[in-house]
Amino acid sequence: MQEFIVVIPARFASSRLPGKPLAEIAGEPMVAHVWRRARESAAARVLVATDDRRVAEALAPCGAEVLLTAADHPSGTDRLAEVAERLALADDAVLVNVQGDEPLIPPRLIDQVAARLFADPDASIATLAEPIRDIETLFNPHAVKVVRALSGRALYFSRAPVPWNREAWDREALVHRPKLLETDAWLRHIGLYAYRASFLAEYRDWPPSPLERLEQLEQLRALHHGHAIQVALARVPHPAGVDTAEDLARVRKLMPPPEGH
Secondary structure, X not given: OOOOEEXXXXXXXXXXXXXXXXXXXXXXXXXXXXXXXXXXXXXXXXXXXXXXXXXXXXXXXXXXXXXXXXXXXXXXXXXHHHHHHHOOOOOOOEEEEOOOOOOOOOHHHHHHHHHHHHHOOOOOEEEEEXXXXXXXXXXXXXXXXXXXXOOOEEEEEXXXXXXXXXXXXXXXXXXXOOOOOXXXXXXXXXXXXXXXXXXXXXXXXXXXXXXXXXXXXXHHHHHHOOOOEEEEEOOOOXXXXXXXXXXXXXXXXXXXXXXXX
16 A cells, blocks of 8 residues: 555544543543554554644653644644645645544554545545444434445535435334334445545635535535545444543443553
């Protein structure tokens, strides 16, 4: 595989879980676990991009490479754009954005999303998805849905249950909320991205698009400007990340402290 870089955006502030990157899991800050997972991938370089020195200090014992970035970035993608600029990366350099709240991320998925972008030279972004198996997820606005073309490129992302099954989802069906889906037409988007550095340089200068403002999904900005997004089906299950205190408690149960701690 061609070389790629993993960047882990780790913003200290979080409305749901303040100081989230430093939340303790199994004796270490959460962002350290994400860094270790990324180091197990085929990435040529792994660095953490943060807006807070406390994150850098917490990662010092790991020997992780940390880049202090601006505090006013509206998204992790904007933070990656700053990283690409400061590292003076070539236009065709590939950066994988691994969110700092995914301590269980399988390294295999990191490699897969990078490989997907390398496989389509005309795509600016690659990402992953997985089949939706329950009606609750399909109708959950926090679970982002994606529709793909035959080529694997994204047609649209939405918080709504798209595509809409006109024949099956009449008023009565929605009231009873069927337990199983009938086909594999519905895909849940996984927020793991690979970008070309040239795309990131353009992205930071674009204002939010109308559809992005409606759906609150920044990937729609790329589609609005005509950039192709490749979507691959994840080869292994993608564990949920940490958004809330409840999520943190769940992950702590899955990752208990080592004996003696």
